[in-house]
Structure formats: structure tokens, C-alpha cells
Amino acid sequence: MRLLSLFKYDLAEESKVWVKEGLIERAQAEAICKKYDVDYDATERKSFGYLALLALAYLFVGIAVILLISSNWEHIPRALRMAGLVLATASIHFVGLHYYEKSPQKGTLLFFLGSLLYGASIILIAQMYHLGEHMPDGVFWWAVGILPFVWMSKSNWLMMLPLALSALWFGMEQDMGFYQIGFIFFILFAFYGAFKWQSNLLAFIASIIAIVYWIEGTAYGVFHLDIEALWVIAAGIIVGIYGIAVFLAQNKSPRHQAYAALLQLWCLRFIIFSAFLLTFKDVWKSLLIYDDAFTLPAVGIGLASASIGYAFSIYKKCFMPVGAWFILFSLTAITGLLAKDSLSPAIMSIIFNIIFIAIAVYLIIEGVDKGITHYFFLGVLSVLSIAFVRYINLIGDYIGAAILFLVLAGVLLAAAKYWRKKQIKQGEGA
Numbered sequence: 001m002r003l004l005s006l007f008k009y010d011l012a013e014e015s016k017v018w019v020k021e022g023l024i025e026r027a028q029a030e031a032i033c034k035k036y037d038v039d040y041d042a043t044e045r046k047s048f049g050y051l052a053l054l055a056l057a058y059l060f061v062g063i064a065v066i067l068l069i070s071s072n073w074e075h076i077p078r079a080l081r082m083a084g085l086v087l088a089t090a091s092i093h094f095v096g097l098h099y100y101e102k103s104p105q106k107g108t109l110l111f112f113l114g115s116l117l118y119g120a121s122i123i124l125i126a127q128m129y130h131l132g133e134h135m136p137d138g139v140f141w142w143a144v145g146i147l148p149f150v151w152m153s154k155s156n157w158l159m160m161l162p163l164a165l166s167a168l169w170f171g172m173e174q175d176m177g178f179y180q181i182g183f184i185f186f187i188l189f190a191f192y193g194a195f196k197w198q199s200n201l202l203a204f205i206a207s208i209i210a211i212v213y214w215i216e217g218t219a220y221g222v223f224h225l226d227i228e229a230l231w232v233i234a235a236g237i238i239v240g241i242y243g244i245a246v247f248l249a250q251n252k253s254p255r256h257q258a259y260a261a262l263l264q265l266w267c268l269r270f271i272i273f274s275a276f277l278l279t280f281k282d283v284w285k286s287l288l289i290y291d292d293a294f295t296l297p298a299v300g301i302g303l304a305s306a307s308i309g310y311a312f313s314i315y316k317k318c319f320m321p322v323g324a325w326f327i328l329f330s331l332t333a334i335t336g337l338l339a340k341d342s343l344s345p346a347i348m349s350i351i352f353n354i355i356f357i358a359i360a361v362y363l364i365i366e367g368v369d370k371g372i373t374h375y376f377f378l379g380v381l382s383v384l385s386i387a388f389v390r391y392i393n394l395i396g397d398y399i400g401a402a403i404l405f406l407v408l409a410g411v412l413l414a415a416a417k418y419w420r421k422k423q424i425k426q427g428e429g430a
Contacts, residue, residue, distance in 0.1 A: 061113065078128055085121040092117055093149070100153065108158055111149040115161055118145055136172040136180075139165055143186065156193045156203035163190045163210055170214070174221050187211050199255045201262055208263070212237055219301055228286065228293035232333060235274055236302025239329050242267040243309025243322045250316040265374070271325055272382060275359060278332075278352040279386065284345035287336065294336030302333055321362070328355065356386055357407065 015029035024032075092114035100107025119142040126138055143165035150159045166186035173180045190207040194200060215237060216230050225233075245263035248256040277283050287293040306326050313322040335343065360382035367376025 089117045089121050108153045108155045112158055115146045136169050139169040154197040156197055156200035159190050159193050160203055160206050167210055174217055179221050183214055204259050223297040225298055226292055229295050229298035232293055232298040233302045235329055236306040238267050238270045239306040239325045240309025243313040246318045246322055247312035247316050275356045279349055279356050281345045281349040284348045288340050288343055288345055294340050299333045299337045
């Protein structure tokens with residue numbers, strides 16, 4: 001997994017330096033930038049700070065206006081209040097439409113300000129006419145009202161506002177005992193924008209988080225699962241997302257590759273962190289004895305999610321490492337479901353200590369073999385983490401801990417020797 005696509009916007013500036021130094025021609029620099037979907041002149045990058053300042057300024061203006069209106073709200077006649085709210089909201093959007101023709105970015109920022117005023121108007125009008133019988137409805141219509149301007153501006157940044165509001169609406173409905181499948185519509189809308197409009201890593205990740213939240217929220221609402229069971233589902237979803245990321249990475253689109261790199265990066269970190277937690281005996285006690293984590297709905301949803309992602313990776317003939325994560329999750333989940341009453345937390349923690357070390361070794365070897373520094377350092381960090389924790393919380397007696405440290409030392413020495421051999425081979429090949 002190459003992380004260059006995550007830092008692609010630095011290419012524009014770096015390639016200009018190469019052109020000045022005579023290392024490459026301008027046409028070559030433009031071709032390199034084009035490969036990673038970057039503007040060589042970096043006009044968007046230059047204006048990002050300016051637009052960020054404008055967005056924050058408009059946000060503070062919106063908050064100030066809301067506070068100012070609220071402080072004098074009771075002293076304003078009801079008809080004037082209603083007219084003022086409608087006029088202010090409509091005016092901001094009309095000004096945004098005017099600016100959008102000349103400067104889409106400024107117009108989008110005005111739409112953002114108008115969206116805030118639109119939400120404030122819904123809240124204040126509901127207060128005036130005592131329309132708060134079902135509060136989530138106001139949040140829903142706030143989110144829906146922004147969508148036409150999102151569609152017109154094709155802005156993934158603006159789309160994150162209705163996505164966040166729809167997530168809030170979904171959660172509020174869940175707390176009141178209602179399930180709203182309409183949340184998936186907002187998620188699909190966000191995914192459409194992430195793939196069809198301008199590339200935006202943050203908007204894409206927000207969409208991924210939203211769909212995980214929807215699956216977890218649905219499982220919680222339907223089956224009333226414990227937090228540990230939701231963690232089992234999350235683990236299966238992450239394995240599935242990793243498989244989809246591998247699928248995206250095989251496409252030639254720079255956008256797909258950038259999305260895939262980001263997903264693989266964070267999914268791998270989640271897998272490592274989860275495996276690390278499972279090296280502790282107390283965690284297994286919580287999962288197997290005190291709480292009902294491996295329930296049939298949790299395991300079923302987790303396996304279904306992981307299977308879908310693995311199927312995507314198989315379609316591209318990429319069996320590893322997704323296959324390893326899929327097998328690890330499947331065996332753990334099924335074993336926890338079928339034999340949780342007979343499993344020993346101590347034995348399971350020892351097994352996962354071995355698995356965790358094996359994962360660390362794989363990352364180190366993969367990092368050295370393919371020149372992926374992130375894999376290498378993540379593997380080394382994993383070894384150091386398990387060594388530090390086991391030093392504080394010894395497994396068994398001192399002899400057992402000493403053996404574990406000798407094994408870890410052997411892993412690091414073998415990795416260093418393998419790396420050295422790789423460098424010598426590369427030197428001879430050159």
C-alpha cells in the first residue's frame with residue numbers, strides 16, 4: 001500500500017522544484033501530477049486556506065446572528081419574527097446563487113451560511129408555534145432542505161452538513177424507539193458525490209463512518225445488543241471495508257487509489273489494535289464470561305459484512321492479506337459463538353499473543369520485501385508494544401516472560417538480517 005496518494009497535493013510544489021532544477025521538463029511534471037489527479041498549477045491548493053478562513057468566518061457570522069436574534073426574540077412581534085427569518089434565509093441563498101455563477105467556491109460558502117440560518121429558522125419557528133411534538137422531524141427537514149443546494153453546487157464539503165444532520169436524526173429516532181431507513185438515502189447521496197464530484201478524502205471517510213454507524217445502529221435497534229457485540233460487528237465491517245479497499249486499489253482511477261490507500265491504512269490500524277486488545281486475559285473474560293459479545297446476530301452480521309468485502313477482493317483475484325483477516329475474524333467469531341462456555345480466557349489470550357506476533361512479523365517482512373515503510377514500522381511498533389506490555393503484565397511466570405522476550409528479540413534480529421540481505425541484492429542488481 002503506497003501512501004503517496006495521501007500526500008499528492010505536495011506533488012505540485014515538489015514537481016515545480018524539480019523543473020527549476022532541470023531534473024524534469026514541465027510536461028513531465030504535469031504528467032506526474034495528472035497521474036495522481038493533482039492540478040500542476042495548484043490553484044485549488046493555494047485557495048484552500050483562504051476558503052477555510054471564509055468558511056469559519058461565515059460559521060461565526062451565523063452563530064452571532066442566531067445568538068443576537070435569540071437574545072431579543074421575545075421582544076419582537078411574531079409576524080415580524082416569521083418574516084425576518086424567511087427573508088434572511090432566502091436572501092442569503094439568493095446572494096449565494098448570484099455569487100455561484102462567478103465564483104462557485106464563494107457561492108458554496110454562502111449556501112453553507114444559508115443552511116445554518118435555515119436550521120435556526122426551523123428551530124425558532126417551531127418554538128413560536130409550539131411545533132416540537134416530535135423533535136427529530138425538524139432535524140430531518142433541515143437536512144433535506146440543504147440537499148438541493150448540495151446537488152447544484154456539487155460540493156462534497158457542503159454534503160457533510162446534511163450527512164451529519166441525518167446521522168443526528170437517525171440517532172434521535174433510535175433513542176425514541178423508531179427506526180428510520182431513510183438515513184441510507186443520505187449515505188448513498190454522499191457516496192455518489194464522493195465518486196462523481198470532485199475528489200474529497202474527508203467526505204469519503206465521512207460516508208464510510210456513516211454507513212458503519214447505520215449498520216451498528218440498525219443492529220442495536222433491532223437486536224438490542226451490548227457494546228461488546230457491536231464491537232464484534234464493527235470488526236467484521238472493518239474486514240469487509242479492507243476487502244473493498246483492495247478492490248478499489250486495483251482500479252486505474254487516481255481517485256479510487258487514493259480512497260483505497262486511506263481505507264487500507266486505517267483498517268489495518270484497527271485490525272492491529274483489535275488484535276492487541278485480544279492479547280489481554282481480562283478482555284477475554286469480559287467477552288466470554290461477563291458480557292454476551294458473541295451472539296448469533298452479532299456474529300451473523302459481522303460475517304456477512306466481512307464476506308461481502310472478501311468477495312470484492314476475490315473478484316480482483318486478490319486473496320491475501322484480506323483472506324488472512326477474513327479467516328482470523330471468522331474463526332474467532334464462530335468459536336466465540338459455539339464454544340464460549342468452554343473457552344479459557346487465559347488460553348485465548350496466549351493464542352492471540354502468538355497471532356499478534358505473527359501479524360507483526362508479516363508486516364515487517366512485507367515492508368522490507370515491497371519497500372513499504374509504513375508496514376515495516378507498524379510491525380516494529382507492534383513488537384515493541386507487546387514487549388512493553390508483557391514487561392508490565394507478565395504472562396505466567398518469569399521464565400515464560402523471558403522466553404517471550406527471546407522470541408521477540410529473534411524476530412527483530414531476523415528482520416534486520418532479512419533487510420540487510422535485501423539491500424545487498426538490490427545493490428548487486430544495480
